[in-house]
Amino acid sequence: MPDRFRDVLVVDLLGGLGDLCMVLPAVHALHRGHPGAALRVLTHAPGADLLRSDPAVTEVRCAERHHERAAVVAELDRRRPDLVVSTTRYDGIAEEIAARGMRAVTDLWRRPPADEPVARRYVAILAAEGLVDPGYRPPAIHLTDAEHAAGDRAVAAVAPAGPPVVLVPGAGMAVKRWPHWPRLVAALAGRPVLVVPDGGTVPGWAAGRARPLPDADLRGLAAQFAAVGRRGGVVVGPDTGPVRVAAAVGARTVGLFGPTLAARYGLDAPAVDLQGLPGCTHRRPTAITEQVCWWEARCPLSATGPACMADIGPGAVHDALLATR
Ligand code: SF4
Structure with a gap:
């Protein structure tokens, strides 16, 4: 897969530790697909701490609860990514990302089959978009x-x-x-x-x-x-x-x-x-x-x-x- 993107932003502001775990296979698939890219993750505390030593993640950013849209705006303004993947759509976040015009996938919940695990579904959608290889690897947290x-x-x-x-x-x-x-x-x-x-x-x-x-x-x-x-x-x-x-x-x-x-x-x-x-x-x-x-x-x-x-x-x-x- 050509390494087309240099700066990738993953947004997961669904709020739960479990939600963050379920997006990890997509984060790692993006890293494998674009190994030279800077890969940022914007999420909540305390789950953000789980990514701090992850070799795939260049930078972890935290959003304050109830100020998620402002955190997305700030992150997009701070440094423009050329690819955004977001699990999160509420409060106009998906529209905010789309308005910036870079490549973005913000509909990871589209037409979900009831019997397809969420984490696998994320990877399958990114693969269908040509952004990652379809191979699925389970969530993995890196510790020192x-x-x-x-x-x-x-x-x-x-x-x-x-x-x-x-x-x-x-x-x-x-x-x-x-x-x-x-x-x-x-x-x-x-x-x-x-x-x-x-x-x-x-x-x-x-x-x-x-x-x-x-x-x-x-x-x-x-x-x-x-x-x-x-x-x-x-x-x-x-x-x-x-x-x-x-x-x-x-x-x-x-x-x-x-x-x-x-x-x-x-x-x-x-x-x-x-x-x-x-x-x-x-x-x-x-x-x-x-x-x-x-x-x-x-x-x-x-x-x-x-x-x-x-x-x-x-x-x-x-x-x-x-x-x-
Ligand atoms: S049994 Fe059904 S309705 Fe009752 S708590 Fe469980 S899922 Fe909900």
């Missing part, structure tokens, strides 16, 4: 040797023997909360079990049964996940950014998919994705934010919480955790 060593030490301090199971109960949104953590942790008795504190707090059900991962910033947490992966451990949690980060640093994962469809939002092999209530007719895989349950976790099928999350039994999760070891 020193960070890997610190991650190894941190995990060894709390799980000195055996491959650990790491629980990620934080869901970010109520509709992704899994109600069976206490039963799972009871079933894992005798195994090294670690937990990522939820909003800085270790859940009551974990007390005495799961040790918290040591306090760390996002890169430190990623390094701990990588260490868990090297020790043959596995990370389990709902469809959230931290679980995607774990997969992107090489840890095996078991994903708990309820309101999101695993066929569209699932992780790459060797991840195991468990889908609750796959037949729920309220699910809208290509328009999840329009789902009746999405914002306030009001599930028409259950008065006690998301029926799809409850449908993922702790026995199935336990079996998947053992199967991935």
Whole structure:
């Protein structure tokens, strides 16, 4: 592929860590397709930190929340790119980019098939536009040797023997909360079990049964996940950014998919994705934010919480955790 572009800007201001992870295959494909180009990424904190040592990324720029369009304008003004790829269209961002007249792809969500994973879809669209080769490589986050060593030490301090199971109960949104953590942790008795504190707090059900991962910033947490992966451990949690980060640093994962469809939002092999209530007719895989349950976790099928999350039994999760070891 001819290296036609010298200055590439990737905009991902969808807001989530998971969103950023899903655009990484496109970022890396752009780098492979245009190896001499300066490649900037404009995104939010704290996810931006995950790109800081990435050899493919020349520069990482941060947008303040609620000022995203202004951040895009500032970035386009600061140095004119000759190619812009944006996952983000809201608030006139797509129109702002188009108005500048350079080559741009801002419709990465066009006609999404319900069963095509988002990250693969991004790469497929860029390939169809002639901007990257079609080969897909899963999301990958780069960490330094020193960070890997610190991650190894941190995990060894709390799980000195055996491959650990790491629980990620934080869901970010109520509709992704899994109600069976206490039963799972009871079933894992005798195994090294670690937990990522939820909003800085270790859940009551974990007390005495799961040790918290040591306090760390996002890169430190990623390094701990990588260490868990090297020790043959596995990370389990709902469809959230931290679980995607774990997969992107090489840890095996078991994903708990309820309101999101695993066929569209699932992780790459060797991840195991468990889908609750796959037949729920309220699910809208290509328009999840329009789902009746999405914002306030009001599930028409259950008065006690998301029926799809409850449908993922702790026995199935336990079996998947053992199967991935
Ligand atoms: S309607 Fe209920 S069961 Fe269906 S996806 Fe939403 S929370 Fe899950």
